[in-house]
Amino acid sequence: MDIPKEFGLYMAHLADGLGHADRHAGLAGYCTGLMLPLSRKSVEPMAARVDPLRASARHQALHHFVAKAQWSDQQLLNRVAQWVVPHMDFSAGGWWIVDDTGFPKKGVHSVGVTRQYCGVLGKQDNCQVAVSVSLACEQGSLPVAWQLYLPRNWAEDAERRLKAGIPEDIEFATKPHIALQQLRGLLSEGAPRHCVLADAGYGIDYAFRQGLTDLGLPYVVGITSAVVVWPPGVEPLPPKPYSGMGRPPVMPRRTAKRQPVSVKALAQSLPDSAFQNISWREGTNERLTGRFAALRVRCAGGNVGKARLLPQQWLLIEWPADQAEPEKYYLSTLPETTALNDLVRAAHMRWRIERDYQDLKQDLGLGHYEGRGWRGFHHHATLSIAAYGFLMAQRLKAGSDAGGKKNFAQRQVPSVSGSPRFQCNK
Numbered sequence: 104m105d106i107p108k109e110f111g112l113y114m115a116h117l118a119d120g121l122g123h124a125d126r127h128a129g130l131a132g133y134c135t136g137l138m139l140p141l142s143r144k145s146v147e148p149m150a151a152r153v154d155p156l157r158a159s160a161r162h163q164a165l166h167h168f169v170a171k172a173q174w175s176d177q178q179l180l181n182r183v184a185q186w187v188v189p190h191m192d193f194s195a196g197g198w199w200i201v202d203d204t205g206f207p208k209k210g211v212h213s214v215g216v217t218r219q220y221c222g223v224l225g226k227q228d229n230c231q232v233a234v235s236v237s238l239a240c241e242q243g244s245l246p247v248a249w250q251l252y253l254p255r256n257w258a259e260d261a262e263r264r265l266k267a268g269i270p271e272d273i274e275f276a277t278k279p280h281i282a283l284q285q286l287r288g289l290l291s292e293g294a295p296r297h298c299v300l301a302d303a304g305y306g307i308d309y310a311f312r313q314g315l316t317d318l319g320l321p322y323v324v325g326i327t328s329a330v331v332v333w334p335p336g337v338e339p340l341p342p343k344p345y346s347g348m349g350r351p352p353v354m355p356r357r358t359a360k361r362q363p364v365s366v367k368a369l370a371q372s373l374p375d376s377a378f379q380n381i382s383w384r385e386g387t388n389e390r391l392t393g394r395f396a397a398l399r400v401r402c403a404g405g406n407v408g409k410a411r412l413l414p415q416q417w418l419l420i421e422w423p424a425d426q427a428e429p430e431k432y433y434l435s436t437l438p439e440t441t442a443l444n445d446l447v448r449a450a451h452m453r454w455r456i457e458r459d460y461q462d463l464k465q466d467l468g469l470g471h472y473e474g475r476g477w478r479g480f481h482h483h484a485t486l487s488i489a490a491y492g493f494l495m496a497q498r499l500k501a502g503s504d505a506g507g508k509k510n511f512a513q514r515q516v517p518s519v520s521g522s523p524r525f526q527c528n529k
Contacts, residue, residue, distance in 0.1 A: 106497070113186060113493050120182045121174045129168030130486075132161065137467050137490040144468025169472075169486065170479035176249070179485050181292065183492040184238065184247050190499035191240045197297040198449065199289075199320070200237040200244060200456040201282045201305055203252065205230040206470045213475045214267035217254045233484065234281045236289065237456045238297075243495055244455035246463075246488050247294075248285035251480055252278055268476045278304065279311035286318060296320050298437065300453050303327050306434060309405050316436060323419070323435040323449045328367035330432065331404035332418060337361060338401070339412065355412055363403035370396070370420045370429045378422060381447045391451070396420045397443050402434070415439070419446050463487050 114134065118127040136149025146165045154161035191197075205221035207230045214231070221230040236248040257263055258275035276284070282305060290296070299322040305311050306324030315322045333339070339355035357363075364372075373396055382392040400418045402408050417435040422428070433450045435441075463469035467490050472483035 109497070110493060113496075116186055117179060117182050117489060120178045126168060126172055126174060129164055129172070130489075133165055133168060133486050134490045134493070136165070137487055138494070141468075144471040145473045169482045170474050170476060172482070173478075174482075176481045176485040177288070180247055180249065180488060183489050184245060187245050187492045187496045187499070188238065190496050191238070191245075192242055193240050195241045196449075197295060198239045198244075198452050198455075199286060199297050199299045200239050200453055201234075201286075201299060201301040202237075202453070202456045202460075203232050203234045203278055203304070204460045204464075205232045212266075214269065214477045214480055215251045215253050215257055217256060219254065231480070232278070234278050234285070235456070235459075236282060236285045237459055238294075239300075239452060239455045243499060244459055245492060245495060246456075246459055248289060249481065249484050249488065250281055250285065251477065252276075252281060266475075268478055270477065273477075277308075279308040279314075283311060283314040283318075286315070286320065290318060298323060298449055300449065301325065302453065303432075309402070309407055312434065312436075313407075321436045321438075323433055323437065323446065325450075326366065326432050326434050328365060328429070328432060330366050330402070330434075331363045331408065332366055332369065332400040333363050333403050333412075334369050334372075334400060335398055337363075354410055363408075366400075366418060366420070366432045367429065369398075369400070369418070370422060370432070373398075373420075378420075379443060381444055383444075383448045383451045393421050393447070394424050395443060395447050396422070397446055399439065417441070417446060419450055421450075459491070463491055467491050 114127070114131045118130055121127065121130060132153050133149070136153050137144050139149070139152055141148050141152060146169065147162055150162035150165050151158040203222070205223045207221055207224060207228055208216045209229065210216070211229070216229060216231050218227055218229050219232060220226070221228045221232070224230075232252045234250050234252055235246045237244040237246045239245075253269065253273060253275060255275045257267075257269070258273070282301070286299070296319050299315050299320050301311075301322070301324045303325035306326045307330060312322065312324065339357050339361055341356070342352035342354055343356065345351040377396040377398075378394045379396070380392055381395050382390045384391055397417055397419045399415045401413050401415055403413070407413070417433075417437060419433040419435060420429050421431040421433075423430055431450075433446075435446060435449070437446065437449065460469075467487045469484060469487040472480060474480065474483075
């Protein structure tokens with residue numbers, strides 16, 4: 104099938120979830136603009152390129168569609184997934200990848216902007232941050248949930264909320280809590296219980312890890328070197344015998360010889376023979392290989408870790424041979440029978456979401472929205488993901504990796520502006 108016709112069918116599929124028919128042209132026009140080779144993919148330059156003879160009218164129409172029209176972001180993301188997922192191959196496994204990404208900002212009026220850690224810059228700065236969940240397989244990944252993180256100083260400011268159009272039901276929530284809400288929503292729609300992957304910003308949060316377990320989702324999550332665990336073969340003593348007075352003791356006892364240790368100290372106590380060289384995928388120039396050890400531990404930190412003995416799980420340690428100390432640590436609730444190779448492969452599948460963000464920002468204008476409101480921020484991101492989804496499906500159907508080695512814009516992406524179903528220049 105030729106690409107313009109395929110794009111028309113895709114737009115028709117998405118449009119069925121928008122409601123009003125007068126939004127269909129805005130959908131096609133906006134997605135087309137996002138896929139065009141423009142240096143800036145905000146409303147004005149896209150309108151001028153999509154409809155040069157009626158740029159002003161097109162600008163107004165696209166602005167209304169993205170900033171004011173009341174259509175559901177999640178419903179549109181669901182329809183994107185309905186189109187893409189059938190072309191994804193989960194025979195080698197599937198994963199939910201949780202992460203967040205930042206958008207540096209100079210002003211103070213864009214919704215959710217505040218001084219906070221910005222991963223793009225690697226430091227604290229003025230930015231917006233959005234939390235996402237992507238569905239991944241070996242060949243590609245697709246963002247399926249997306250929400251702006253609303254800092255407390257925004258969530259509790261009634262005037263700011265009103266100006267930015269923040270929905271009344273949106274309250275302050277931590278990023279891990281937002282991710283759990285997103286996963287809970289996906290599961291309620293019948294999504295499969297794949298393994299969840301996340302970095303240490305999420306993995307060190309006990310409530311996040313326990314929330315995943317409560318949802319029936321196994322995980323492989325990054326943690327910091329300071330996380331405290333019970334090493335193999337070491338456990339606290341049972342609670343003190345009940346004296347018959349007051350409440351029966353329930354807290355396990357720690358002694359001088361029965362103490363948990365940091366994962367860093369545990370890693371440094373292991374002999375060299377505990378580590379193996381494992382390869383997990385092909386890199387740009389050579390196969391990626393690292394030095395790993397895995398052992399069964401029990402988390403022991405925080406109030407919960409002190410109050411009761413937690414179930415065993417995997418501690419995965421990545422320690423390059425040329426480094427003085429381990430580089431990364433992971434906790435995982437994958438089965439006890441899981442092979443080391445499979446633990447390593449799962450832990451390193453997170454690169455997929457980094458590819459998502461790179462392609463969405465560099466080639467599909469994810470960070471180019473210039474409005475200040477809640478609705479427009481989310482609509483623009485949803486439409487960027489919709490454009491990404493079409494290109495991803497095209498590559499998967501062609502049998503090529505949707506997250507290849509070259510920049511997304513250099514992968515011979517075809518022109519789609521000539522869609523017969525939605526002509527965007529009339």
